[in-house]
Amino acid sequence: MLRKLLLFVFTIIISFSCSTKIAIAKTAQPTINVPSSALNISKENTYPNASQDTPYLQPSEFTKELIETSNVKIENPDLIRILNESNISKTPWAIGFRATVFLGQWPLNYESTETNVNWQHQRINTNHYDNRAGKTQYKMMYSQENQSHVKGGLTAKVPQPDHVKQMMLIEAAKKTKLTLSFQTFVGAGTKKDQVYNVAPKKVGYLYAYTPAVSEKGKVTYGEVYVTVKGSKRAIVVRNVTSQGIGAWIPVQDYVSLSFGAYDQPR
Structure with missing residues (x-):
């Protein structure tokens, strides 16, 4: 029992x-749910946005060995690239040899704490039709009147912002599974065939927005040294500091549409 x-x-x-x-x-x-009002315009966009792959760089075996010795996590792709291009050969004759190489102060890693998508981040177009004198419904569709250029950016000043933006872009793209870039274009004449009906005696407005990701987190900085003691090679990070940071990163080749019909023009 x-x-x-x-x-x-x-x-x-x-x-x-x-x-x-x-x-x-x-x-x-x-998971990021794409609302039905957000439409992919990658095929219809008259301005061909350059595809921006997340700039993750695979560390070499030598770089992996160095990174594993670091007292602080290192994820900066540019620092990894420099380490990939370097080499310190092991030799049995290096007994007693000591060296320290200062690589400078670097943003070492970015830790995300919040990732959200604002599907109506910036209005880029307005189509309207006055059907107050009409007797039948008018079929209205999205048509981009002028070329639109939407830029993202950091919400605060930080040292070496390009490195920080790169790490934030990697993290936001990984979490959202969306194609992101710090700038995106929607070309004039871009259209979608989704229909919105404007009833008689109404004025219809169709607003188009570019969505963007709000990314927030913490970036860690430190002074990076490569040390050699005999045949042992290592990375030492000193004077480590952290700083909160946020960014707006546009979603590439998407528009979010909002329709309304009113008694009077707006």
């Missing part, structure tokens, strides 16, 4: 542990 009771309790503990792990795994990966 006691054996059966212990087995029952053990089964409950295992089941609870597994369900907890599953719940944690589900909440650890946020």
Whole structure:
């Protein structure tokens, strides 16, 4: 009887542990739902945006070995590139050899704390039709009247902002699974065939917006040194500081549409 009771309790503990792990795994990966009002215009866009792949750089074996010795996590692609282009050969004759090389102060990593999408970040176009004198519904569709250029950017001044933007872009793209860039264009004449009906005696307005990701988190800086002691090679980071930072990053080749019909012009 006691054996059966212990087995029952053990089964409950295992089941609870597994369900907890599953719940944690589900909440650890946020999903971004694209609303029906947001339309992909990558095929229709008359301005061909340059595709911007997230600039992740695979570290070489030598770089991996160095990074593993660091007392601070290193994720900056530009720093990884410099380390990839470097080499310090191991030799049995290096006994007693010591050297320290200062690589400068770097933004080392970015830790994301909040990622949200504003699907109506910036209005880029307005189509309207006055059907107050009409007797039938008017079919209205989105048509971009002028070329639009939307820029993103950081919300505060930080040292070496280009490095910070690069790391934030990588993290935001990974979390949202969207094509992101710090600038995007929508060309004049870009159209979508989705229909919005303007009833008689109404004035219809169709607003187009460029969506953007609001990315917030913390960037860590430090002075980076490469040290050599005999055949041992390592990275030492000194004077480590952290700073909160945010950014707006436009979603490339998307427009979000909002339609309204009114009694009078607006």
